Structures are given as C-alpha cells and as structure tokens.
Amino acid sequence: MNIALIAHDAKKELMVQFCIAYCGILSRHTLCATGTTGKMVAEATGLTIQRFLGGSQGGDQQIAARIACNEVDLLLFFRDPLNPKPHEPNDMNLLRLCDMHNIPVATNIATAEVLIHGLERGDLEWRDILNPKKS
Numbered sequence: 533m534n535i536a537l538i539a540h541d542a543k544k545e546l547m548v549q550f551c552i553a554y555c556g557i558l559s560r561h562t563l564c565a566t567g568t569t570g571k572m573v574a575e576a577t578g579l580t581i582q583r584f585l586g587g588s589q590g591g592d593q594q595i596a597a598r599i600a601c602n603e604v605d606l607l608l609f610f611r612d613p614l615n616p617k618p619h620e621p622n623d624m625n626l627l628r629l630c631d632m633h634n635i636p637v638a639t640n641i642a643t644a645e646v647l648i649h650g651l652e653r654g655d656l657e658w659r660d661i662l663n664p665k666k667s
Contacts (some may be wrong), residue, residue, distance in 0.1 A: 533605040533651065533659060536595045537565035537573060538587060538626075544569055546641060550578045550608075554648050555579060561651075564598070566591035577620035592622045599629040605659040606651065607637040608644050 535558065551558060563581045565573060570583035574600045585591035600603050607630055611623065624652035630637040636656060638644035650656055 533561045533656060534598075534603055535561050535563050535606045535608065536604045537563060537569055537581070537608050538592060538595065538599065539569045539610040539611035540587075540615075542612040542615060544572055547608070547610050547619070548572050550610075550641060551577050551579065551645060557648055557652050562575060564595065566655075567666065584608075589624075592626060595625050596629055599626065599633060602633055604635055606647060606656065607635055608647070609639050610636060610641070610644070611639045 537547060537551070537659040547569055554640045555577045558577075558579055563573075563579055564570070564584065565581050566584055566604075567589070569587075570581040573579060574583075595604065595607075599607070607626070609623075609626065627637065627639075629635075632664055634638035638647050647656075
C-alpha cells in the first residue's frame with residue numbers, strides 16, 4: 533500500500549515516535565511524506581521514504597495530487613488543532629480529496645493506531661481490489 537505521512541510542526545515528534553513503534557508494519561509498504569516529516573522519520577527509523585517539499589512550500593499539495601490520482605491508499609496526517617496554519621485551506625483540501633476517493637485518513641494518534649492495526653490485519657486490502665497496481 534502507498535502511505536502518505538504529514539505532520540504539523542507540533543506533531544512531528546509524535547509522528548516519529550509512531551513510526552518507530554510501527555516500523556515493522558510500515559517497512560512493508562511504500563511511504564511518502566512532506567519534507568521535514570519525511571526526513572525526521574527516515575533518520576529515526578531507517579525507513580525508505582519518498583520526500584516531497586515541505587508542507588508550507590507545497591509538499592502537502594504534491595501529496596494532494598497523488599491522492600487525486602488515487603496513488604495514495606492511506607494518509608496519516610497528524611494535525612495541530614490548537615495553532616491555525618496559514619495554509620489550512622490546503623489541509624481541508626487534503627481531507628476533502630480523501631473523502632472523494634475513499635482513502636482512510638487519521639488526523640491524530642488514536643485513529644492512526646486503529647488504522648495501522650487494521651492495515652496489519654489486512655482490513656485495507658479492499659484498496660488493492662479497487663485500485664489494482666499497474667505492472
């Protein structure tokens with residue numbers, strides 16, 4: 533599965549800790565992330581991550597484009613609900629695209645835990661049926 537990782541500044545360390553905890557599961561999937569989040573997670577875990585630009589430089593829009601093309605199967609987007617971001621409309625666009633394309637999304641650690649365990653059990657295999665990978 534193709535998994536995208538995004539974390540607001542106040543949630544980056546939480547994303548790193550989450551990815552360390554679930555490195556074994558994540559290593560069996562294709563990962564992409566916005567710039568700093570991807571760098572931090574890769575350095576802490578050794579996972580291979582395709583890195584896009586930083587979120588405020590358009591990395592979130594690069595991931596949104598992959599979502600719009602149905603090239604993302606799961607989005608882990610750890611948001612900071614207490615500090616509004618100037619690019620918050622982009623955040624809403626990401627969530628809207630996930631809704632349009634039936635892409636499971638977690639915006640906090642609690643939902644991410646549920647999705648990662650579901651991923652491990654095979655609960656998300658319906659994504660492969662809907663979107664068979666091209667050879």
